[in-house]
Amino acid sequence: MATPDPFHISKAQQRVASHVVHGHSNVGISAKLHLSESTVRTHITKGSKIVGCPTGSSRAMYAHALLTRKQVTPPSAPRTGIRFTAREERLLHALVTHSRIDDIARAAGIHRDDVRLETDALRCKTRALNNAHLVGIAHSLKIFERAVHEAPAGAAR
Template sequence: MTSQPVLPRLTAAAPPPQISKSHRPLAKAYARGLPLARIAREAGLSRSSLARCLAQMREQMHCPPGASRAVLVHALLTHQQVPRPSTPRPDLILTVDEVRLLRAISEHSTHQSICNATGLSSRRRRNATRALLAKTGAVDSTHLVVIGHAMGILRPQDGRPAATPPPAGAAPESTS
């Protein structure tokens, strides 16, 4: 059984989520992976004010309270609230299992829900995540999500996260 993604599926009638204009510079810095203390300092905000702004962005993006940074950044990129990152190395190709893990990281905030979505044990999920970080050169799971968007594996599609068919950048499933 797989757990449900934290980003809701939107109907055609629902307008896409938007963050307020005042939050856009914060969202860009957040998606770039800057430390919270630096974002607050550069924006002239206290850490508690920045935390309130992030909570408002989660609400505006229809993320649950306390959603992980990776989930919020995925929502911001999916709904085109921050610019799409540039494409990473063109020779980088992910396997189907790596794409499944990347999507789970982008849609789930807890280790257990990522395990449920991928069918991996906690130890295997941890090892697979470390291997994916090393393969992509990502520094953390949020950076993985940014790379996934840059590769086109995670992309805007009618306001929803990317769905089942593996895009270009994903290796075909092996038959062995």
């Protein structure tokens, strides 16, 4: 008998999560799905725990966990041919592994005052609505898969 996937979110949580990954706010999700904002928050909170996000995780981290565990499908990239520099890819990785600005800055190798500016530039480049949507687009472009396969020998995977 197969063991159930411990990271599998419910269908209701999946519907809400899909909207998170596509960049919608809680207010927008509640209107689209005819749910109260409280119910939307509850689905996000419970879904975050199920997919292994620590308490206080950002929506970008939640989106990454959902997409990595194939709980939802990524949004389509708004255009083809989007290329990221190594610096931009470091920032993307920092966004999905950290929630605090100082930690994101340290991981991305940029000054804390530049995190918002550089993240805004990435969202503009990809036409992402917010950081969760940015992460979704990066997944659709296989940015996170490529980084794992291109890691130097001896690097942590």
